[in-house]
Every structure is written in structure tokens, then in C-alpha cells.
Amino acid sequence: MNALTLHYHPLSSYCHKVQIALDVFGIEYEQRLLNLGDPAELAAHLALWPTGKIPLLVDQGRPIPETSVIIEYLQLHHAEPGRMLIPAEQDAALNVRLWDRVFDLYVMTPMQALTADLLRPENERDAKGATQARDKLLAAYAFIDRHLEGRTWVSDGDFSMADCAAAPALFYAVTHVPIPPQHLNLAAYFERLMAHPSVASVVDQARPWFKFYPGRAGLDRRFFDPVGA
Ligand SMILES: N[C@@H](CCC(=O)N[C@@H](CS)C(=O)NCC(=O)O)C(=O)O
Secondary structure, three states, X not given: OOOEEEEEOOOOHHHHHHHHHHHHHOOOOEEEEOOOOOHHHHHHHHHHOOOOOOOEEEEOOEEXXXXXXXXXXXXXXXXXXXXXXXXXXXXXXXXXXXXXXXXXXXXXXXXXXXHHXXXXXXXXXXXXXXXXXXXXXXXXHHHHHHHOOOOXXXXXXXXXXXXXXXXXXXXXXXXXXXXXXXXXXXXXXXXXXHHOHHHHHHHHHHHHHHHHOOOHHHOOHHHOOOOOO
């Protein structure tokens, strides 16, 4: 068994964030697909990490939770030499952590609320909560679009942990709230993210699963598996 195992689900945005980082770092690892709907699997997972959230990295039996911590841990202990997602320079590193937080808190969170709402029976849906989540996404799109003016990646340097967070957050967010046409910087950034080899590879792995994603009606056809979509 490989020393490093990622407990994951192929449709999970936060798992994609870490899978992108693993690919950038050039790290070999095993994947353990979790079915948290199964009571025994859920109990075993909760014993490892009581929040029950995925992904969870397990390194020689030691659970490492929380995506941003996982990525920092991987860079510290397992990345191929010279491969970095958090720059060594402290102020630059703070900026990466800031934009990682922005995507987790202001894009992932409302996106997850909208996906969760779709999983409820029609008569239990939260129309007010969904409107608020859509408004939050639109507000985030507007300020991220302004921030991206003149930038290739979201922090000032190379592709970073913040872009690992941005790619799956935006991938699923746009299925609920498309990028408004005036946000040209954000639309171009989205395409740059999708063309990044590590992002494209993670999207490719998940392709056969997108037909099960609750927000699939809003997902661009190019992301579906051409066979069996
Ligand atoms: N702050 C956590 C968030 C992880 C998270 O929300 N994961 C979702 C999947 S994308 C999850 O575990 N959902 C199952 C649940 O909430 O029970 C992180 O960065 O690792």
C-alpha cells in the first residue's frame, strides 16, 4: 500500500482542489473512493476526522484534514523538488493564503449551498437561501473580476494554491450562476484554469461522474464524457 492515500469522492470540489495540487507537486498517491452514504464507511471516516469532511489525506496512518493544510503539508513533505504552490517569500505566501480563503469562503460556500439545495426534494427547497447564495456568487464574481485585471493567476506570481481552490469552486459555481458577460477578466481566467494541465487532468478523471452531479443541467457539454453522457 502506498504511504499516501487520499480519501475522496470524484465529484467533490474540495477533493479536486487537492488532486490538482498533488498533480502539480508530482506526487504518487492512492485514491480511496468514499461513500459517505454508507453508515459503516461514514463511521470509519468520522473516527479518522470527526467533521466528516472530505478530502482527507492519510500519510502512513496519520490523518491530515482541511484542504489548505493538506496542500501546505504536501509541499513541506512530499512535493518534487522545485514544485511549489505556496511561495517561499512570506508576504507572497500570505497573498496566496488570502485568495485561497476568498475562493473557499466566498465562492465554494455559496456554490455548495446551491448544490445542497438541488439535492433536497422540491418541496423542501430553500428559495430565499438560494437567492442569497446566488447574490453572494455574483458579488464575489464582481470583485474577483476587478482583482484579476492585468493578472494571469489570482495571486501575483505563478499558479498557486489559490488557483487550486479557484478552479473547482468556479467550475461548479458557474453551473448555478454563469459569469455575467461584462466580467471579461473572470471569464478569461476561467478558461486559463480549465486549460491548466493539472486542472484538465482532474476534470478528465471526474468526467464519467458528471452525469450524476445534481447541477448537471448547467454544466457545459464539453465537460461531459463523450461516451455515455
Ligand atoms: N473546509 C473543508 C471543506 C471540505 C468540504 O466541505 N468537503 C465537502 C465535499 S466538497 C464534504 O465533505 N461534504 C460532505 C459533508 O459535508 O458531509 C476543507 O477545506 O477541507
